[in-house]
Every structure is written in structure tokens, then in C-alpha cells.
Amino acid sequence: MKTAENVSRRKFLRGGALAAGAAAGALAAPAVVTAQSPIVLKMQSSWPASDVFQDMAKQYVERVQKMSGDRLRIDLLPAGAVVGAFQVQDACHDGVIDCAHTVAVYWYGKHKAASFFGTGPVFGGSAADMLAWFYTGGGQDLYRELTQDVLGLNIVGFFGFPMPAQPLGWFKNEVKSAQDMNGLKYRTVGLAADLMQAMGLSVTQLPGGEIVPAMERGVIDAFEFNNPTSDMRFGAQDVAKNYMLSSYHQASESFEFIFNRDRFESLDPDLQAILQYGVEAASTANFALAMNQYSTDLRKLQDGGINVARTPQSVLEAQLGAWDKLIDQLGQDPVNKKIMDSQKAWTERVGYYQLMNAPDYKLAYNHYFPGKINF
Numbered sequence: 001m002k003t004a005e006n007v008s009r010r011k012f013l014r015g016g017a018l019a020a021g022a023a024a025g026a027l028a029a030p031a032v033v034t035a036q037s038p039i040v041l042k043m044q045s046s047w048p049a050s051d052v053f054q055d056m057a058k059q060y061v062e063r064v065q066k067m068s069g070d071r072l073r074i075d076l077l078p079a080g081a082v083v084g085a086f087q088v089q090d091a092c093h094d095g096v097i098d099c100a101h102t103v104a105v106y107w108y109g110k111h112k113a114a115s116f117f118g119t120g121p122v123f124g125g126s127a128a129d130m131l132a133w134f135y136t137g138g139g140q141d142l143y144r145e146l147t148q149d150v151l152g153l154n155i156v157g158f159f160g161f162p163m164p165a166q167p168l169g170w171f172k173n174e175v176k177s178a179q180d181m182n183g184l185k186y187r188t189v190g191l192a193a194d195l196m197q198a199m200g201l202s203v204t205q206l207p208g209g210e211i212v213p214a215m216e217r218g219v220i221d222a223f224e225f226n227n228p229t230s231d232m233r234f235g236a237q238d239v240a241k242n243y244m245l246s247s248y249h250q251a252s253e254s255f256e257f258i259f260n261r262d263r264f265e266s267l268d269p270d271l272q273a274i275l276q277y278g279v280e281a282a283s284t285a286n287f288a289l290a291m292n293q294y295s296t297d298l299r300k301l302q303d304g305g306i307n308v309a310r311t312p313q314s315v316l317e318a319q320l321g322a323w324d325k326l327i328d329q330l331g332q333d334p335v336n337k338k339i340m341d342s343q344k345a346w347t348e349r350v351g352y353y354q355l356m357n358a359p360d361y362k363l364a365y366n367h368y369f370p371g372k373i374n375f
Contacts, residue, residue, distance in 0.1 A: 038073045041098040046085040048209045049078040052229040057101040060282035067274045085207035092258045093153045100258040105190030115191035116339045118253035121323045125347040127162035130252040134159050137346040154261045159254040160283035168247040168311045169224030170240035178318035187223035192249040198322040215239040228298040246311040248319040310375050
């Protein structure tokens with residue numbers, strides 16, 4: 001006769017044996033490794049290792065790695081590690097590197113429309129306005145058309161970090177009028193080179209790391225690069241003592257993040273999204289770093305004896321006059337015209353709102369810090 005006690009005892013023993021067998025099987029079976037090694041992308045920048053722009057590229061790399069849960073890593077290299085600063089787009093197209101951190105103006109030799117994605121005519125909008133044009137005003141489609149359809153490049157690209165307008169640059173003597181610039185041997189890049197030539201300067205296009213040596217050798221006698229921090233780090237203050245702030249030659253630039261198209265599209269959709277939207281995350285971090293570092297280093301330059309002055313109104317007016325002529329010439333090319341028409345229509349609407357809405361920050365600054373600025 002079965003009793004409840006016997007039944008319970010047999011169930012217990014049978015269950016214990018099954019559990020013991022399962023445990024033994026688990027011990028005998030080899031461990032299954034599910035973790036995957038991270039995907040590593042090789043990125044080269046157009047910046048020397050010591051430049052603040054390389055620090056900003058690192059901010060992007062760090063965010064991509066963290067957002068991907070370490071599934072995606074970027075091996076960031078400085079300019080010259082694989083190719084020259086101006087050759088990173090070709091290297092991405094060819095698959096020599098997977099991605100690049102650069103600016104579009106560095107490949108304007110392929111098509112002058114490249115400069116419209118950073119250093120084009122200034123219709124009255126800031127770099128932030130033009131970055132908004134790229135993402136919501138049709139710029140991204142026009143960029144794809146230019147790079148993929150017109151030039152046949154195997155790349156995709158995104159833009160981030162609306163840069164403060166670039167200074168007119170470094171001069172042996174203070175610039176007090178447009179005539180003071182006539183005949184100078186000057187370094188800049190992209191359409192800014194055309195602009196300065198139209199103003200009577202002799203222009204040489206050089207990567208950032210070559211500027212100071214060229215100044216020392218007399219190849220150039222004036223130059224601009226981008227900002228007080230980059231300029232100070234590569235020793236601009238050692239070869240010139242007059243630093244002119246404010247200019248229309250490069251007033252709306254942003255970083256360009258280039259990816260080999262095949263490599264980018266081979267990634268899982270979520271990793272593609274992280275690479276794309278990581279640009280937007282880094283853009284905020286880059287801007288915060290720039291505001292802190294640029295202002296700190298400008299003060300250091302002043303404390304170190306550099307004459308920091310604002311570019312005269314006559315120079316800015318001469319630049320606009322030179323832009324007028326360039327716009328007419330550039331507009332003869334249908335690709336250029338299509339992009340410029342889009343940017344001009346965008347700026348007419350957005351710039352009007354911005355200018356109408358913005359309070360007079362200079363008035364407030366002078367109220368709380370009287371005597372600090374004299375323009």
C-alpha cells in the first residue's frame with residue numbers, strides 16, 4: 001500500500017537524481033562564450049596630435065564606445081599617420097581608413113562646392129544656422145548628391161560642432177584697413193583662398209602643422225588657422241604679435257565626419273545610428289570645450305604680450321564685396337548655384353528670426369563689465 005509519505009519520498013529522490021545528473025552534464029559540457037570582440041574602425045583626423053581639434057575628435061570616439069557598450073571602438077590617429085591631412089577623404093573612399101575627422105574645405109580641390117559645407121559665402125547666418133541648414137534645410141541631401149552622385153565617392157558623412165567664426169589671423173603689423181592686407185603672402189584654405197586673392201593677397205594653402213615653419217622661412221608673412229587654442233598650441237605667438245579677431249572668410253564651419261560607405265553600411269543598424277548620432281552628442285561636448293579653452297587661451301595670449309584687436313569694419317566690408325564677385329562666378333556652375341540658392345533662402349528666413357529675436361548681448365556685457373571692450 002502506497003502512503004503519502006512513500007510517494008513524497010520517491011519524488012524527492014527522483015528529483016534529486018535528475019538535478020544531480022543535470023549538474024554533472026553541465027560540468028562535463030564545454031563553456032559557451034557569447035561575448036563578441038568589439039568592432040574596431042580606423043579613423044584618421046586632419047589634425048596634429050597636440051591640437052585641440054584632436055581632443056574634440058577624442059570626445060567623439062569616447063562617446064561612440066560608451067554608447068555602443070564597447071561593441072564599437074574607434075582607433076583614432078593624427079594627421080600623417082596614414083595619409084596627409086588633405087588626403088583623408090580619398091583614403092576613406094579607397095578603404096585605406098574606415099573614417100575621418102576633418103573639414104570639407106580640405107577637399108574643395110575636387111569641387112568648389114565643398115566649401116559651401118563650412119567656408120562658403122556669409123549671407124548673414126552663423127555656423128549654428130548653417131549646421132541647422134544641413135540637418136533640416138536640405139543640406140544633407142545636397143551633400144549626398146555632391147559626394148556620391150557628382151563626385152562618385154564611396155563615402156557617407158555627417159557634420160557637427162558649429163565653430164565660432166575664425167579670426168582674420170596673425171600679422172606682423174596690425175591691420176587697420178583693407179589696404180594693409182594688399183600684397184601679403186597669406187595662408188588660408190578653400191574658397192577663403194579665392195576671397196583673399198580677390199582682395200589682393202597672395203595665398204598659400206597649407207595644413208595647420210606646416211603654418212609656423214612656413215612663416216619662419218618667409219614662405220608666408222600672415223596666416224589664419226582657426227581659433228586661439230589651436231593657434232597658441234602650434235606656436236603662432238612666436239612668429240607674429242598681432243592677432244586680428246572677426247572675419248567673413250570662414251564664418252560658418254563645422255567638423256566633417258566621413259565614413260567609407262561600404263564599411264558603414266556593413267554595420268548593424270544600431271551601430272550605424274550610434275556613429276551618426278554620436279556626432280550630435282560630440283557637437284555639444286566640443287562646443288563646451290571650445291568656449292572654455294578658447295577664452296582661456298585668448299587671455300593667455302594677451303597676458304603674454306600679443307596685441308589682440310578686432311578686424312576693422314572696412315576689411316569686413318571689403319570681404320563682402322569680394323564675396324559678391326565670387327558668388328557671381330560660382331553661380332555659373334549648376335551644382336554651386338543649387339547649393340547657394342538653398343543656403344541663401346534658408347538664411348533669409350532663419351537669419352531674420354535670429355537677428356530680430358536676439359537681444360543686444362554687447363549692451364548687457366558692457367553693463368556688467370564696463371571698459372572691457374572698445375568697439
